[in-house]
Amino acid sequence: MSQLLSKKIIAWYQKHKRSLPWRTHRNAKDRDYKVLISEFMLQQTKVSTVIPYFNKFYKKFPNISSLAKARITSVLKQWEGLGYYRRARNLHLTSKILNKDFDSSLPADINQLKNLPGIGDYTASAIMAIAKNKSFIGIDGNVKRVLSRIFAIQQNKDFIKNIEKKIITMKVSKNCSDLMQGIMEIGALLCSPKKPDCQKCPIQKYCKFSFRPNAEIIPSRKIKEKYFYAFFIEKKNQILFSYNKSFNFLKEMINLPLVEIEKNHSLTKITKTLFDKFEIKNTPLKKINYNISNFKMIITIVYLKNNLKFNNQNFFWIDKKKIKQKILSVLTKKLIEASN
Numbered sequence: 175m176s177q178l179l180s181k182k183i184i185a186w187y188q189k190h191k192r193s194l195p196w197r198t199h200r201n202a203k204d205r206d207y208k209v210l211i212s213e214f215m216l217q218q219t220k221v222s223t224v225i226p227y228f229n230k231f232y233k234k235f236p237n238i239s240s241l242a243k244a245r246i247t248s249v250l251k252q253w254e255g256l257g258y259y260r261r262a263r264n265l266h267l268t269s270k271i272l273n274k275d276f277d278s279s280l281p282a283d284i285n286q287l288k289n290l291p292g293i294g295d296y297t298a299s300a301i302m303a304i305a306k307n308k309s310f311i312g313i314d315g316n317v318k319r320v321l322s323r324i325f326a327i328q329q330n331k332d333f334i335k336n337i338e339k340k341i342i343t344m345k346v347s348k349n350c351s352d353l354m355q356g357i358m359e360i361g362a363l364l365c366s367p368k369k370p371d372c373q374k375c376p377i378q379k380y381c382k383f384s385f386r387p388n389a390e391i392i393p394s395r396k397i398k399e400k401y402f403y404a405f406f407i408e409k410k411n412q413i414l415f416s417y418n419k420s421f422n423f424l425k426e427m428i429n430l431p432l433v434e435i436e437k438n439h440s441l442t443k444i445t446k447t448l449f450d451k452f453e454i455k456n457t458p459l460k461k462i463n464y465n466i467s468n469f470k471m472i473i474t475i476v477y478l479k480n481n482l483k484f485n486n487q488n489f490f491w492i493d494k495k496k497i498k499q500k501i502l503s504v505l506t507k508k509l510i511e512a513s514n
């Protein structure tokens with residue numbers, strides 16, 4: 175049955191796939207490069223958000239060697255606003271290795287792929303399937319949901335192992351690329367977490383979920399709330415910034431000094447963790463919310479007087495007129511705008 179199931183998915187995908195910029199290519203090298211950029215950009219980010227960034231990035235760096243030769247500041251500038259900036263740095267490093275050692279293509283060996291910066295198990299399997307048409311399926315949230323429904327796989331400690339077993343039975347010798355993308359496309363267009371559109375689904379006949387009206391719907395991840403303080407401090411025409419080393423989504427970017435807080439916190443105690451000497455201004459605190467892919471940040475902006483003392487080497491002043499020239503995350507821009 176599984177071979178037939180794969181054929182149905184592939185046939186449906188070929189007819190109904192969305193037209194996405196990384197799905198068309200001029201030749202094998204162009205295909206490798208587009209799949210590589212899209213897989214990096216799509217980590218933790220929705221397709222609709224990625225499309226304009228992908229187009230802009232590809233226009234600026236049309237192939238692996240142009241990306242490899244670019245300065246990291248120019249790469250980060252194209253990535254500005256997409257978040258999780260570590261991805262841009264890793265993509266840049268990977269492009270240098272591909273340019274030097276792999277003739278500006280992707281290796282067709284999964285272990286060589288996994289040795290490249292920023293490529294883990296999922297991305298390596300997805301690249302092997304999509305770019306190299308090899309018999310692999312990367313298991314992300316969408317793929318998990320679709321396959322667990324088709325085969326009625328219970329969410330227990332063997333969940334992933336049982337999905338992997340089913341994947342082995344589905345693999346085809348040709349069109350592995352369309353099979354992987356077809357499963358992802360069904361997950362994106364039809365098999366939504368809350369209301370799967372089984373009537374339109376090409377594999378309804380084979381899907382155990384669609385025969386069980388009371389079947390357990392795999393719960394979508396609950397969005398967690400996390401609390402932060404951001405500190406806004408002005409000195410003449412300058413603002414205090416920090417070079418972020420703690421938060422993944424801002425890794426190695428600059429931001430207002432930011433600290434995560436617990437529910438029962440003391441503002442003075444928390445502020446002491448960053449500054450040796452400070453005075454809190456009377457300015458009323460401002461709150462902003464900001465959504466990251468898997469959590470919601472609730473940030474309180476605290477205003478401090480500029481007579482502070484710190485010996486944190488990650489803190490530095492930036493002239494207000496020069497801020498626009500810096501590479502800033504959307505969060506940082508939002509915080510500066512809200513603080514003024």
Ligand code: SF4
Binds near residue numbers: 371
């Ligand atoms: S039949 Fe319904 S539950 Fe099964 S894969 Fe299709 S959309 Fe998802």
